[in-house]
Amino acid sequence: MISTSMLQRAKYNLNALSHDAAIGLVQYALDSGVQLKEVFVDTVGPAEKYQDKLSQRFPGVEVTVRPKADSLFPIVSAASICAKVARDHAVKSWKFAEDLGDVDTDYGSGYPNDPKTKSWLLKYLDPVFGYPQFVRFSWSTAQTLLDSKAVTVHWDDDEEDGEKAAARQNNTSVLSYFSRNKPSELTHTRDTHRFFTERKLKSINTL
Known part of the structure; x- marks a missing residue:
């Protein structure tokens, strides 16, 4: 979803995607009948603008947006842990749409400075088709490897x-x-x- 959004013709960047995801979560809580009084958010982009955006969208909720909110507010720290555990579970039990045979599931942390992650990305890079859907194509690390290791493609409508x-x-x-x-x-x-x-x-x- 992130790759499709960021690489489509009308750019839908990661900041906007993150904002809309947060708005969707708050709206889901309200629609589910949660008596929501306060919301604490780790910022994506300028904190003041993000806070104003959320406050205008949810006038009945007190919104606090701060950089590094997970180190300032225990509730955000707890949410961060929940998110990481959920992500790790999804990654570990990932069902590949592609037929890759016996896939090595030791992906590492998923960060570019992790040797295990680098090794996995190099191992499963197809020179023509790139990566399986498991990898975010819009990630700069993946793009760099594709540019250096994959086959160069020339489009007919490319202009000199x-x-x-x-x-x-x-x-x-x-x-x-x-x-x-x-x-x-x-x-x-x-x-x-x-x-x-x-x-x-x-x-x-x-x-």
Whole structure:
């Protein structure tokens, strides 16, 4: 979910994802009939803005957002422990969607400075398909390994630096392809992108 959100065309970053998850948890508690009076949150991003955001969303709840809240408030420390235990359980009993054979489940801590985690990431990196769904592709550690170890992919719509500059100079609307005018009558002239020439595609003048 995190990878899909962060790598989609309209970026949905980790901060926004975390905020929405916290909002969802508080709303779930309220919908379940919990008499919620106070909420303590470890910040993601600027603490004051995050606190204002939560306070406006839940006007009947006293919200406290602080950096390193797990070291300041025992209730946040307890929540952090619960979250880590739940994560460790999910990781240990993970059911791989891919057929990886007898998978080594000694993943280490999941942090980039852990030798066991590094070893696992290198072992299960497929040069074409990357990682199984178990690994967050948007994680910078995974991206670095993919960039250095996986097969380089060239997309047909990739443009060279020169082509990008030319495209900016000749920024004609896509609607010009459907103009009733003949090509010679178009006000803008430009070289056709190789995507079209390689496939012998031409713009049409009439429908």
